[in-house]
Amino acid sequence: MSISGVYYLRVHYDPMRDPGDDKQETLDPEDWESMRALGHRVIDDAIDYLRDVADRPAWQPVPKDVSNQLTEALPRQPSDPALVYEQFQQTIFPYPKGNIHPRFWAWYMGNGTFFGALADFLSSTMNSNVGAGSHVAVQVEGQVISWMKALVNYPERASGLLVGGASMANLIGLAVARNSKADFDVRRRGLSGANQKLMIYASSEVHSCHQKAVELLGLGSDNLRKVPINDIYQMDMTALRSIVRQDQEAGHRPICVIATAGTVNTGAIDPLAEIADFCARENLWFHVDGAIGGVAAGVDALKDNLAPLNRADSVALDLHKWMHMPFEVGCALVKDSDLHRSTFSVNPEYLVRGSRGLAAGEDWFSDYGIELSRSFRALKVWMSFKEHGLDRYERMMARNLEQAQYLADAINRDESLELMAPVSLDIVCFRYIAPGLEEASLAALNGEILLRLQEEGTAVPSGTTLKGRYCLRVAIANHRSQMADFDLLLGEVKRLGDLLVSEQLQVR
Numbered sequence: 356m357s358i359s360g361v362y363y364l365r366v367h368y369d370p371m372r373d374p375g376d377d378k379q380e381t382l383d384p385e386d387w388e389s390m391r392a393l394g395h396r397v398i399d400d401a402i403d404y405l406r407d408v409a410d411r412p413a414w415q416p417v418p419k420d421v422s423n424q425l426t427e428a429l430p431r432q433p434s435d436p437a438l439v440y441e442q443f444q445q446t447i448f449p450y451p452k453g454n455i456h457p458r459f460w461a462w463y464m465g466n467g468t469f470f471g472a473l474a475d476f477l478s479s480t481m482n483s484n485v486g487a488g489s490h491v492a493v494q495v496e497g498q499v500i501s502w503m504k505a506l507v508n509y510p511e512r513a514s515g516l517l518v519g520g521a522s523m524a525n526l527i528g529l530a531v532a533r534n535s536k537a538d539f540d541v542r543r544r545g546l547s548g549a550n551q552k553l554m555i556y557a558s559s560e561v562h563s564c565h566q567k568a569v570e571l572l573g574l575g576s577d578n579l580r581k582v583p584i585n586d587i588y589q590m591d592m593t594a595l596r597s598i599v600r601q602d603q604e605a606g607h608r609p610i611c612v613i614a615t616a617g618t619v620n621t622g623a624i625d626p627l628a629e630i631a632d633f634c635a636r637e638n639l640w641f642h643v644d645g646a647i648g649g650v651a652a653g654v655d656a657l658k659d660n661l662a663p664l665n666r667a668d669s670v671a672l673d674l675h676k677w678m679h680m681p682f683e684v685g686c687a688l689v690k691d692s693d694l695h696r697s698t699f700s701v702n703p704e705y706l707v708r709g710s711r712g713l714a715a716g717e718d719w720f721s722d723y724g725i726e727l728s729r730s731f732r733a734l735k736v737w738m739s740f741k742e743h744g745l746d747r748y749e750r751m752m753a754r755n756l757e758q759a760q761y762l763a764d765a766i767n768r769d770e771s772l773e774l775m776a777p778v779s780l781d782i783v784c785f786r787y788i789a790p791g792l793e794e795a796s797l798a799a800l801n802g803e804i805l806l807r808l809q810e811e812g813t814a815v816p817s818g819t820t821l822k823g824r825y826c827l828r829v830a831i832a833n834h835r836s837q838m839a840d841f842d843l844l845l846g847e848v849k850r851l852g853d854l855l856v857s858e859q860l861q862v863r
């Protein structure tokens with residue numbers, strides 16, 4: 356008996372045609388040798404591009420004529436790859452975000468590395484989908500996850516998953532927290548099964564990705580309680596205890612505390628040991644957002660503060676930040692692999708697992724997260740760690756800590772500059788000050804200094820507001836920054852500040 360799909364699919368083929376007649380079209384290069392030559396050129400150009408990065412502006416806006424070229428319609432016809440590459444060179448390559456530059460310190464980025472980029476190229480060449488199946492990429496990711504566990508001193512029985520970044524890693528940790536600490540089957544019943552509100556706690560400095568996570572998890576952002584901070588921007592433990600108590604008395608169900616190991620505004624590390632003790636006493640899930648500081652657990656200056664990472668039920672790490680792996684790569688770790696797996700695993704018939712062949716293996720990475728199709732991002736992690744070794748990464752991070760202290764000291768010595776928060780990691784918040792200026796004028800002045808620094812291509816800090824006061828923020832997750840770069844920054848901030856103040860005086 357035959358089953359025919361021809362009713363639906365109007366495709367015609369000639370049954371008389373000899374299959375050996377001609378070679379059918381593919382997406383492979385028509386001429387492998389000219390593609391090889393182009394590939395070599397690409398590599399040469401990429402090496403020059405990174406070698407000479409310090410000679411170019413830290414950032415420059417995309418010119419209008421370039422933007423105009425990026426509005427063309429979807430091409431129908433093929434183009435010569437060499438011409439496509441020419442267009443890339445002229446319109447795209449010169450205008451990077453800037454985070455490869457030694458004086459880029461905005462938000463919290465990494466620089467990437469050339470070998471990491473090569474690894475991405477090789478990963479795309481193999482084009483292995485690491486969601487399911489038994490192949491070497493799965494084993495490479497398994498090894499990388501073991502390394503991540505070792506980094507935070509997690510037990511071997513813990514599970515992990517490489518993801519696009521810490522936003523996703525945090526979402527995964529919080530999903531496991533929700534399903535594990537609710538007193539009903541959340542997967543089956545959804546949150547309509549809840550008799551009580553499920554509450555999560557984090558400091559007021561927690562990253563905004565957690566708000567997205569609790570909203571997506573159906574918990575609601577009202578139920579992400581923002582705990583006040585102490586003088587050094589850490590979660591205030593007295594406040595945490597009292598907010599949790601109030602929620603319990605109101606009949607709600609506290610389920611999780613999110614601690615941050617390196618807050619995005621100032622780099623503060625929440626009191627991890629105290630939070631771990633509190634969670635253990637109250638039977639709460641202890642999640643650590645280690646996007647910034649988690650990978651520095653082995654750095655001497657931070658070892659003691661970060662040691663309690665291994666007490667967390669789940670940890671989110673980012674490797675594309677302080678470890679400089681090319682975007683995107685973060686890592687979710689969960690101490691109890693059964694809880695992790697039981698939050699995400701689904702086994703439909705088309706993903707049946709076998710004892711042999713490509714579908715062998717009970718444990719697939721798709722059982723530990725949302726995505727089924729997953730890139731081979733583990734390769735750049737594996738190759739980069741082999742290229743540099745953990746000791747070198749730790750030296751780079753320690754140097755950034757020193758640079759932050761150097762910058763903070765220079766700011767403290769200068770009467771026209773004001774340090775805005777204690778420096779506990781690699782983030783320095785400061786502003787230019789001038790006598791007689793009100794808060795609003797200082798904010799406008801520093802905002803303009805920031806824009807000019809960026810637009811002149813000198814340096815790229817970002818801005819933030821701490822306790823109602825706007826300031827410049829220098830996040831030194833940069834393996835290319837040299838001490839002299841910070842002298843240049845402060846010199847330019849003062850030059851621009853003086854200039855803007857004198858212009859203002861002339862207008863008056």
Ligand SMILES: Cc1ncc(COP(=O)(O)O)c(C=O)c1O
Pocket residue numbers: 462463519520521522523562564615617618619644646647673685
């Ligand atoms: C503390 C913290 N958590 C989470 C994130 C989100 O990480 P990602 O951008 O990798 O998703 C960031 C980003 O800067 C962060 O600083």
